[in-house]
Amino acid sequence: MKYINRGNIATKEGFGKGLLKAGTSNDQIIALGADITASVGINYFADKFPSRFLSLGIAEQNCIGVAAGLGLSGKIPVFSTYGVFAALRTTDQIRISLCYNNVHAIIGGAHAGISVGPDGATHQALEDLAIMRSLPNMTVLSPCDATQTEQALIAAVEKLNSPVYLRFGRAPVPDFIPDEFNFTPGKAQTLIEGNDLTLAATGHMVWEAIQSANMLKQKGINARVLNIHTIKPIDKDAIIKAAKETGKIVTLEEHQTHGGFGSAVAEIVSQHAPCPVKMIGINNCFGESGEPEELMLKYGLKAEVFTEAIVKFYIDKVTP
Amino acid sequence: MHQKINSVGELESIANSIRKNILKSLSEAGSGHSGGSLGLTDVFTALYFNILNHDPEKPDWNERDRLILSIGHVAPVLYATLAEAGYFPVSELMTLRKLGSRLQGHPGRDHGLPGLELSAGSLGQGLSVAVGMALADKLDKKNRYTFCICGDGELQEGSIWEAAMSASHYKLNNLITIIDRNYLQIDGKTEDVMKLEPLQDKWTSFGWAVLECDGNNIEEFISTIEKAKQSENFPSLVIAHTLMGKGIKSIENNYQWHGKAPSKEELETFLKELE
Numbered sequence: 001m002k003y004i005n006r007g008n009i010a011t012k013e014g015f016g017k018g019l020l021k022a023g024t025s026n027d028q029i030i031a032l033g034a035d036i037t038a039s040v041g042i043n044y045f046a047d048k049f050p051s052r053f054l055s056l057g058i059a060e061q062n063c064i065g066v067a068a069g070l071g072l073s074g075k076i077p078v079f080s081t082y083g084v085f086a087a088l089r090t091t092d093q094i095r096i097s098l099c100y101n102n103v104h105a106i107i108g109g110a111h112a113g114i115s116v117g118p119d120g121a122t123h124q125a126l127e128d129l130a131i132m133r134s135l136p137n138m139t140v141l142s143p144c145d146a147t148q149t150e151q152a153l154i155a156a157v158e159k160l161n162s163p164v165y166l167r168f169g170r171a172p173v174p175d176f177i178p179d180e181f182n183f184t185p186g187k188a189q190t191l192i193e194g195n196d197l198t199l200a201a202t203g204h205m206v207w208e209a210i211q212s213a214n215m216l217k218q219k220g221i222n223a224r225v226l227n228i229h230t231i232k233p234i235d236k237d238a239i240i241k242a243a244k245e246t247g248k249i250v251t252l253e254e255h256q257t258h259g260g261f262g263s264a265v266a267e268i269v270s271q272h273a274p275c276p277v278k279m280i281g282i283n284n285c286f287g288e289s290g291e292p293e294e295l296m297l298k299y300g301l302k303a304e305v306f307t308e309a310i311v312k313f314y315i316d317k318v319t320p
Numbered sequence: 321m322h323q324k325i326n327s328v329g330e331l332e333s334i335a336n337s338i339r340k341n342i343l344k345s346l347s348e349a350g351s352g353h354s355g356g357s358l359g360l361t362d363v364f365t366a367l368y369f370n371i372l373n374h375d376p377e378k379p380d381w382n383e384r385d386r387l388i389l390s391i392g393h394v395a396p397v398l399y400a401t402l403a404e405a406g407y408f409p410v411s412e413l414m415t416l417r418k419l420g421s422r423l424q425g426h427p428g429r430d431h432g433l434p435g436l437e438l439s440a441g442s443l444g445q446g447l448s449v450a451v452g453m454a455l456a457d458k459l460d461k462k463n464r465y466t467f468c469i470c471g472d473g474e475l476q477e478g479s480i481w482e483a484a485m486s487a488s489h490y491k492l493n494n495l496i497t498i499i500d501r502n503y504l505q506i507d508g509k510t511e512d513v514m515k516l517e518p519l520q521d522k523w524t525s526f527g528w529a530v531l532e533c534d535g536n537n538i539e540e541f542i543s544t545i546e547k548a549k550q551s552e553n554f555p556s557l558v559i560a561h562t563l564m565g566k567g568i569k570s571i572e573n574n575y576q577w578h579g580k581a582p583s584k585e586e587l588e589t590f591l592k593e594l595e
Contacts, residue, residue: 030456030459051459052459054455054490056486057482057485057486057489059479059482059485059486061444061445061448061478061479061482062448062451062479062482062483062485062486064448065445065446065447065448065449065451065452065479065483066448066449066451066452066455066483066486067452068438068448068449068452069448069449069450069451069452069453069454069455069456070452070453070455070456071452072437072438072449072452072453073452073453073456073457073460074456075456075459077452092442092445093445093448093479095442096439096440096441096442096445097438097440097445097448097449100428100429100430100439101429101438101439102429102430
């Protein structure tokens, strides 16, 4: 199947539109803002439903507690700020006030990944998936494009009933997921069939995985591409199937390789269907300033940079 | 709805019974926080037997006043009060902190204890949750109160002041916060560990209506809450001056009893002291 880029759109736009849609059909949704409302996409909802938008200032810890209180009162709170603050500054509040109380609340982790760009390392969330996926009761979503981010927000509101961390980015990226692809939390999408090896990707890296699969095809390697948009609970069956049928798995994430998506895949593979796994992502370092595209290239997250290593991994009989 | 008791003598006798049950449950558990639990017993008695609109028969009654205990470590006083009010059998207090118990060391809703509003224990979080609850009631135009009990040492957490700002920003006059002002924390006196004074000025400047009272005088506490309910535009703060360990001379004002439970021998002596 061919995937067409309908045009580059930031995934935060999908979050914003999803929130507006969900908020239109469900008047229990309350949006919480921590000063950067427009830059995380809450502004559409805030403009349309001012009485259901709560401005809480630059006070993320309080935002999480307030979300818990709203959720325990029957509201569905949706809070968003940059992932570094949403997930990391507030980890203890998320752990106790949200997760231990098992409150249905949605935390939007904006500006995720190195493609945040010129703001530099302080604002590039590269550890959020690792921390969020370690918390009991938490669901972690990492959709691949604006269309899917919109679907993910709506699913988080309508289909889930527990804390949700929904990760998205700032840079405009290809919007390609066909409209007819339904978003089911916990269910991976096989975007390209293939049995030589598997490219398991999440978030922005899904588009790169498709590009890489096309390049591999030129070399006679048929790669399977899995879009794993739910990091927790992860689609165990799809991963085991890929390990058994293709024998090798490459994980791709815009996140530290330790503790994040690659680790989640390796946990399944090592216990249920051992096979070589190669992890592509950020390798134990902070990011830096630069244009999104420059950073993705420098940190080895573009298909044209990492595909060669995948070819070597495929050919190599023993060492991953 | 739970029958409100107005007789101070009767309330004091209930408080006495709760104190005994706190000590018994802590002694049986072999660990836990005696000092703060005893110090807050009069506040809890006043709340659950006079102030709060609640119904032990219907813990989830959606018009109930809600009480958020931010300092989860004084769970023994919450549990003993809930049992006394009829949420669950008093005998269950003897399972405190034991494997499989609904009475977790710090409150955990996942264990299904009736009457428990919030799992809490990490300091500095309860007030934010209470703000969220009070905001939800404002949005729903519900006429009920959210109460939040914070410790004085807990006010050293920065997140408390984020919550304090937001409560006054949204004019949450349906939120009443009670500070357990006993001047002690684990390392010693609050003013030595990290100075909190001038406490009243701090809260006033954050936009709260501040009241002070003797938190071990049930009558005074009840009338102070009545005043707090008159606030039209501000959230209310009640600085309840309490004596840590109130009722047991050797525990009173002794910070070493912050996180300690009485031995079997101590329990016998203490129970006699409460006769």
